[in-house]
Amino acid sequence: MKGRSGRGWLLAAAALLTAALWPVRLLTLTGADGRPVFTAPVSVGERFTVRFIHSVERRPVDEVFEAAADSLVLIETWFDMGGAGLPLDYMNPQLKFEFRNNLYHITGYDMRLPEVTYRINKVVADHTLLLRGREYKLKRWAPPGGPLTFRVEVLPAARLVWSRICQFVQR
Numbered sequence: 001m002k003g004r005s006g007r008g009w010l011l012a013a014a015a016l017l018t019a020a021l022w023p024v025r026l027l028t029l030t031g032a033d034g035r036p037v038f039t040a041p042v043s044v045g046e047r048f049t050v051r052f053i054h055s056v057e058r059r060p061v062d063e064v065f066e067a068a069a070d071s072l073v074l075i076e077t078w079f080d081m082g083g084a085g086l087p088l089d090y091m092n093p094q095l096k097f098e099f100r101n102n103l104y105h106i107t108g109y110d111m112r113l114p115e116v117t118y119r120i121n122k123v124v125a126d127h128t129l130l131l132r133g134r135e136y137k138l139k140r141w142a143p144p145g146g147p148l149t150f151r152v153e154v155l156p157a158a159r160l161v162w163s164r165i166c167q168f169v170q171r
Helices: 002-021 157-170
Strands: 023-030 036-041 047-053 060-067 072-079 096-100 103-113 116-120 128-131 134-137 146-156
Touching: 023 157, 047 116, 072 146, 146 157
Parallel strands: none
Antiparallel strands: 023 036, 023 146, 047 060, 047 128, 060 072, 072 103, 096 103, 116 146, 128 134
């Protein structure tokens, strides 16, 4: 009997170690100090949106990204008017422009980026992450003018558990 329970503990320990080291793909937002302020598991091909008010035109813009194996891919943008700083590059044959539901819709970017950094404005821009039907106001994680960097990382599952504990404690 003693030998069997010893093997049981060994198998349980091996299973726990395997689970802790199992790779998990995460959407990670880091602040100016490089420490994560938000993480969420994502699958390859899963989409999320960063919504903000454009600083010059003062109009809403949605940038839609897709999680790739180790990067972000800008897929499409939505906005309701053209103007300074808003993308209206009709000469780029790769991009497809539509006007749908009173919005400009641009697709065809397929722009792979290792990371994307937004400067968070507490007043005008109202940066918001839209992920799986939830909205996260980005100003809660960065001071006015502070950066938040988005990236896709593959980390051990134990790292996800630890980040969830840290997020819970910060509330």
